[in-house]
Amino acid sequence: MNIPKGLNDLLPGEVLKRRFLENKISKLFTQWGYQEIVTPTFEFYETLAKGAGTTMKKEMIKFLDREGNIIALRPEMTTPIARVASTKMQQEPKPLRFYYIGNVFRYNDFKMGSQREFCQAGIELIGLNSEVADAEVIALAVECLKNCGLKKFFIDIGHINFFNGIMQSIKIEEKRKLQTKEAILNKDFVLLEKILSSEDIEDKEKEFILKMPTLRGREEVLEEAEKMISNKLSLSALKEIKKVYTLLRNYGLEEHILIDLGIVRDFDYYTGIIFEGYTDYLGFPICGGGRYDNLCSKFGENLPSTGFAIGLERLIMSLEREDINSLNLERPEQYVLYYQNNEDNFRKALAVAKDLRKKGLIVELEVGKREFAEVLKYARSKGIKFILILDDNQSNKIKKVGVVSGKEEIINYE
Amino acid sequence: MNRENNSNYLVIALSSGKLFKPSIQLFERIGINLRGGREINRKLTFFDQKEEIKFIITRPKDNPTYVECGAADIGIVGEDILLEEKKDVYRLLDLKFGRCKLVVAALEGEGREKYYKNNGHRLRIATKYPRIAGGYFKEKGIYVELIKLYGSVELAPQVGLADMIVDIVSTGRTLNENKLKIIDEIIPLSAQLIVNRISYKTKHKRITRLLQEIKKLLSLESDKIAEW
Numbered sequence: 001m002n003i004p005k006g007l008n009d010l011l012p013g014e015v016l017k018r019r020f021l022e023n024k025i026s027k028l029f030t031q032w033g034y035q036e037i038v039t040p041t042f043e044f045y046e047t048l049a050k051g052a053g054t055t056m057k058k059e060m061i062k063f064l065d066r067e068g069n070i071i072a073l074r075p076e077m078t079t080p081i082a083r084v085a086s087t088k089m090q091q092e093p094k095p096l097r098f099y100y101i102g103n104v105f106r107y108n109d110f111k112m113g114s115q116r117e118f119c120q121a122g123i124e125l126i127g128l129n130s131e132v133a134d135a136e137v138i139a140l141a142v143e144c145l146k147n148c149g150l151k152k153f154f155i156d157i158g159h160i161n162f163f164n165g166i167m168q169s170i171k172i173e174e175k176r177k178l179q180t181k182e183a184i185l186n187k188d189f190v191l192l193e194k195i196l197s198s199e200d201i202e203d204k205e206k207e208f209i210l211k212m213p214t215l216r217g218r219e220e221v222l223e224e225a226e227k228m229i230s231n232k233l234s235l236s237a238l239k240e241i242k243k244v245y246t247l248l249r250n251y252g253l254e255e256h257i258l259i260d261l262g263i264v265r266d267f268d269y270y271t272g273i274i275f276e277g278y279t280d281y282l283g284f285p286i287c288g289g290g291r292y293d294n295l296c297s298k299f300g301e302n303l304p305s306t307g308f309a310i311g312l313e314r315l316i317m318s319l320e321r322e323d324i325n326s327l328n329l330e331r332p333e334q335y336v337l338y339y340q341n342n343e344d345n346f347r348k349a350l351a352v353a354k355d356l357r358k359k360g361l362i363v364e365l366e367v368g369k370r371e372f373a374e375v376l377k378y379a380r381s382k383g384i385k386f387i388l389i390l391d392d393n394q395s396n397k398i399k400k401v402g403v404v405s406g407k408e409e410i411i412n413y414e
Numbered sequence: 415m416n417r418e419n420n421s422n423y424l425v426i427a428l429s430s431g432k433l434f435k436p437s438i439q440l441f442e443r444i445g446i447n448l449r450g451g452r453e454i455n456r457k458l459t460f461f462d463q464k465e466e467i468k469f470i471i472t473r474p475k476d477n478p479t480y481v482e483c484g485a486a487d488i489g490i491v492g493e494d495i496l497l498e499e500k501k502d503v504y505r506l507l508d509l510k511f512g513r514c515k516l517v518v519a520a521l522e523g524e525g526r527e528k529y530y531k532n533n534g535h536r537l538r539i540a541t542k543y544p545r546i547a548g549g550y551f552k553e554k555g556i557y558v559e560l561i562k563l564y565g566s567v568e569l570a571p572q573v574g575l576a577d578m579i580v581d582i583v584s585t586g587r588t589l590n591e592n593k594l595k596i597i598d599e600i601i602p603l604s605a606q607l608i609v610n611r612i613s614y615k616t617k618h619k620r621i622t623r624l625l626q627e628i629k630k631l632l633s634l635e636s637d638k639i640a641e642w
Contacts, residue, residue, distance in 0.1 A: 112483035156615070187611060213504070214618050260615065283484010283610045402527040 006116025029099035039080035051079030054266035073105035086301035094127030122309030129304035135247035160265035165233030213262035281321035339390035427486035436642035487613035507607035514584035540570035541580035
């Protein structure tokens with residue numbers, strides 16, 4: 001039997017890794033004061049579309065409900081959370097700190113790192129418009145990746161208005177401007193050069209636009225950019241980046257932070273600082289986020305906000321490429337409880353199993369009525385380390401047999 | 415794919431087929447050792463150890479896929495494929511070689527006005543490039559039905575599968591031999607250099623240096639390169 005394209009069954013080994021990271025992440029988010037929130041898997045398309053650009057609208061998986069409403073599976077978590085914050089949490093004191101771990105859905109092409117159902121873990125810091133909030137969110141993104149065991153990675157910080165300011169300030173006709181913008185968003189620098197060379201723009205400006213995607217580094221990037229632009233919007237964007245960068249120094253995280261003026265993110269809702277995380281192991285970002293000050297107001301309350309999401313599949317891929325053993329999780333010790341099959345023994349076995357489980361052991365009760373040799377074979381192939389045998393005659397003795405070693409040990413059992 | 419082993423190497427994906435030879439020539443001319451690539455064998459990877467460059471050979475259509483996901487940092491790819499596949503990669507340089515053009519062609523006969531008159535039915539267009547062809551006819555306001563083929567597109571009008579074709583032409587010989595003539599030129603095409611969006615940041619210095627050397631060569635030999 002097939003399942004729809006782009007979906008996956010997670011087998012136990014994969015789930016183990018996923019849950020291990022989820023536990024680490026949710027623990028960290030909780031320690032920073034973020035509370036978990038769960039929103040529906042699907043919602044009215046109209047609601048989700050409020051936070052989606054053209055591409056995302058196309059990528060949403062939609063269907064009709066019985067009343068004929070268009071429903072969509074959530075393509076990301078920020079919009080649903082913005083909806084909750086500005087409708088159901090209006091009376092709560094601000095800021096709100098939420099975290100989530102959940103699956104999102106998009107009609108992605110079949111390419112590496114993009115499935116149609118994938119898991120995101122992230123946070124939203126709602127109701128604050130300050131660089132301190134931006135810095136907290138970025139710092140937590142860094143901490144989160146570090147905490148999961150990733151060593152080589154960078155979070156690149158940019159600002160949406162840096163690009164917007166440049167686009168506003170270049171003096172070309174509106175149609176040309178749109179083409180220029182599209183070429184930049186499509187990363188098509190051959191076309192961009194063609195458009196710009198046919199326009200009457202200062203060489204300095206041309207050169208700068210073509211150079212934009214590579215303006216990446218530490219503070220010197222800001223200085224370099226400052227010298228080359230004069231529009232107010234871009235300059236104030238640079239100021240904000242500088243403030244956030246300085247704040248992040250206080251966190252002691254600068255080794256993982258770079259300033260990157262070439263970031264353009266695919267979401268329409270961003271209004272300020274934006275950021276993306278990169279590793280050496282992936283040709284696509286591992287996480288991303290930014291400030292979205294106008295999204296909540298679309299649901300009724302004006303709440304400046306910021307947040308980020310990490311792709312869990314991408315995180316797992318990065319961790320395993322950095323160190324193949326990084327998610328080789330120690331399997332918890334597991335036992336099979338074997339007994340001679342009769343009703344008396346069965347009752348006794350149930351009591352023993354109950355007791356051992358209470359002590360924290362993982363106990364599988366033999367229910368197949370198999371011969372001991374068969375159970376041994378089963379345990380060996382499943383990687384179970386011990387078989388416990390209930391002694392028929394002695395009610396308070398259990399024999400513990402090592403599956404690999406064959407070593408036997410008698411345990412007194414009360 | 416193992417990016418970890420690649421992290422010191424710059425990985426360049428070459429397209430097999432028509433662009434392969436000129437691509438090799440390009441890199442040799444800027445001083446990169448490609449001895450491995452000259453040998454005709456089944457190996458799909460070879461190295462320049464001194465420059466720490468690894469070359470991989472891909473099917474032309476797969477080339478941007480390798481670059482998009484980061485299995486390769488740089489790709490040399492036909493513009494037709496790039497326009498048709500729409501991948502999320504940087505297009506940084508027009509390499510000027512491998513020139514050809516994308517055209518609309520039909521069986522020899524009457525003029526263009528006649529061809530585009532659909533007399534109340536939609537025109538059927540056979541092509542390997544439904545995205546580009548669809549966009550072109552939509553802009554012109556001509557109602558067409560696209561038939562996706564994977565090769566030998568010239569056959570389609572002769573056997574009544576389509577009224578016209580949209581395909582790439584370099585010398586025009588294949589069209590002639592199949593009694594087809596060009597009705598419209600959609601766009602000129604050539605080899606393009608693309609770069610993975612993360613590599614362009616993380617391996618920026620090396621990529622820029624390479625680009626500058628290629629640019630220098632292109633401007634020095636601008637008249638010869640078209641012949642490669």
